[in-house]
Amino acid sequence: MSKTIRMLNKDDYPQYEAMETGIEFDYIAHIFDRLATGDNHLYGLFLDGRLVSVGGYSIYAGSYAMLGRLRSDLRFKGNGFSTEVVSYILNEVFKLNGIRWVGANTQEHNTSAQRVLEKVGLNPYITLHGALTKDTAALESGAEPWQPVTSLQRKKDWLNQAYIRTGDIFPYECYYPFPASAELFQDEAIKQWSFYENDDKTRFVITKYDQKKYHYLHAVYPWHDLTSQPGLWETIASDYRKLLQQTDDETYIWMDLTKEEAQTLPASHQFELPSPWILYGKEN
Incomplete structure (x- = not known):
């Protein structure tokens, strides 16, 4: 079984579309090209060439990076792929010049995403409506x-x-x-x-x-x-x-x-x- 993580590009959209995320109206699908270019970056974990987990980040004010856009194929749930992707992205972001802080937002009820963020060493700052x-x-x-x-x-x-x-x-x-x-x-x-x-x-x-x-x-x-x-x-x-x-x-x-x-x-x-x-x- 071959497992790789790499940055995605617009040509990876068919692979993203083939994922079963359980999200009926996924905004990422509509702006995939924009999220894979410029100050936005998407990464994917591939299993035997098949995209099974996605995450990304965007840069703000030149010094802040926000992780997000976490998506996983439900058919591969429970294998820790989301944590692997986020950990990989976090390491990539901290290699960039000038980044002073990296964060992520997740809704209060999304305990699975919170577990992923805590596993990679992120700490809760504040809860906001x-x-x-x-x-x-x-x-x-x-x-x-x-x-x-x-x-x-x-x-x-x-x-x-x-x-x-x-x-x-x-x-x-x-x-x-x-x-x-x-x-x-x-x-x-x-x-x-x-x-x-x-x-x-x-x-x-x-x-x-x-x-x-x-x-x-x-x-x-x-x-x-x-x-x-x-x-x-x-x-x-x-x-x-x-x-x-x-x-x-x-x-x-x-x-x-x-x-x-x-x-x-x-x-x-x-x-x-x-x-x-x-x-x-x-x-x-």
């Missing part, structure tokens, strides 16, 4: 929206205070939070993010556009008092209305919330709170 809504009325107080921050230096000062000094988890994109470092905050990205601060300059919020199938206004607020700050949700709602005018497809507000933060939402809130994700990771 990717909370979605189109209606923030239950959280609004009638206060005026916060003032925009236009100075790049002021934006960097806020990020340094709230994230870089503390190393707290920063939601870099929808689905992709990372432990903060200076490398995570490149000037070009910061310029594209909208910052707002309250009148007494003790709080700020970031809004930024993202698209993962749907359109999102990704709101980032680094404190736990998100239900008691006048003007916070008016600020987010205002930017959401602006985004709605620019999109013609499903559009949501996305905010990453811990379980504790989700429990502080008022009973009348309109957030969808899907199964939370656990962020695993390891420093290089």
Whole structure:
């Protein structure tokens, strides 16, 4: 029995299509070409030339790698192939120049994936809901929206205070939070993010556009008092209305919330709170 692991390319798609993963609507199948090129990489474990397990990674901000896209042929389940693939990918990523951290996200109920990540040495960092809504009325107080921050230096000062000094988890994109470092905050990205601060300059919020199938206004607020700050949700709602005018497809507000933060939402809130994700990771 011959077993090999190698990087996949677009010509491997028929092999991927032949796998029995049990996933009815698999997004990987629709974007296979994109996931096998550029900053995205897919690897496959082949058994006697047959693809039986897949995993991959993507690079963010030049210093962070996120593992994922784990798929296995159910006919070969229980042989440890997923762990082999992830271990191989992890070693390959740590060979790259400049990578300071490698992580992976898995849903809280996916205990099999959690076992794989723990076997390869990744540790749990935080559990987050990717909370979605189109209606923030239950959280609004009638206060005026916060003032925009236009100075790049002021934006960097806020990020340094709230994230870089503390190393707290920063939601870099929808689905992709990372432990903060200076490398995570490149000037070009910061310029594209909208910052707002309250009148007494003790709080700020970031809004930024993202698209993962749907359109999102990704709101980032680094404190736990998100239900008691006048003007916070008016600020987010205002930017959401602006985004709605620019999109013609499903559009949501996305905010990453811990379980504790989700429990502080008022009973009348309109957030969808899907199964939370656990962020695993390891420093290089």
